[in-house]
Amino acid sequence: MAPQHGDRAVAFSLQLKQAHQELRRQLATLRTGNPGTLTTHCLAFCAAVTAHHQGEDAGMFAELLRLRPDLEGTVAKLVEDHEMIAGLLTRIAGLADGPSTDSIDGLAAILESHFRFEERTISAALDATPDTGWSASVFEFRDATGGPPS
Template identity: 35%
Template sequence: MTDAETTRIVAWSAELRLVHTRIRAALEVTRQAVRDGISSAQVSRDLLLYCHGFCAALDGHHQGEDRALFPAIEAAHPELAPVLRSLTQDHSMISHLLQGLREAVDRSAPPVELDQHLEGVAAIMENHFRYEEKQLLTVLADLELHAAVPDVLGPL
């Protein structure tokens, strides 16, 4: 194995943490926009962009994991199949919550309602990220997966 291959293999765990950090930051920007209030049309447009951008980033991340990362992990570590199924179920639940957030934003729901949607997404997302990192980071340190990061972990 070359140094470049070793670097790429070790980097999957770092890449996962980096993507999670970026998604957490996008969520915080979105939540701050709600907290700052949406009294003007400009702020409403900004909030719409933040929410849709955050939703797209999180959805893209989970789709990449479901499509590329989890099958590679399961092929290398079949004993993790139950963990991967649980994480995939989380993805489905989070997708449902994100759809509710999108719908609330699209109909200009009041800030209190938007904050409730974001709080729900934040709670499930954080629990999911922690579990995923606990279960998979050591596996990712050894995973031989030769693919582009956006294809595996989403467009972030």
Template identity: 40%
Template structure:
């Protein structure tokens, strides 16, 4: 591969992360904006699955690759993994509320909590990792690294 082609591939990880975050933000917005309880049920399940898949991919593939290339980012990666755990807990609460057919108001409160933490997490992750991702050599599919979005 030419040097220009290799550089384009390396930079793609930062673009992929931004793209996935944008799609998750959009999915959350669609979920929050629905008023039909059946649609809310469907959108909540889809959004929760997508967000969980994204974080699993990061924890399993992306963060170990970053840690190997940039050991000085260990504490940042631990904080991001802790965020993933906290978001997972919030998602579990949302899924439990969906499963027991909670009121739309209760579901919206769960979604607001997820949205607040998710947005804070995404901003921190982008601030701390986008530059690193521009030079990260990682031979894996975007779906494996960032989830099936």
């Protein structure tokens, strides 16, 4: 659960890592799942990643840049990554025969690289960032079935 405005129980850098761990867990479940449910679970996973990145772009990054304009280049790179990943997610979701294991494996590699870069480059600044209401869209997820993560 994300902290409420002004009630930060956990440092935001740790919450970001936990959010990425949840996405990694969902992706691992997707990769080992039943081929008959792969398309449905893939669409749900793609939606979770998209919502997470939109929350970062619209909320977290805006707050970071307001407080730390020196992070402009890093944030621009992360937003560029998000745009590239969104394109991949759209292509994977639009595959007529459903996603292939190769496409899922490729997405996993790209996401892992992105998550590690993001965690490494903005963690300290993120811990000093106030929550103006942006945290829920970045840190709260649903699992591949649309329910809360187990």
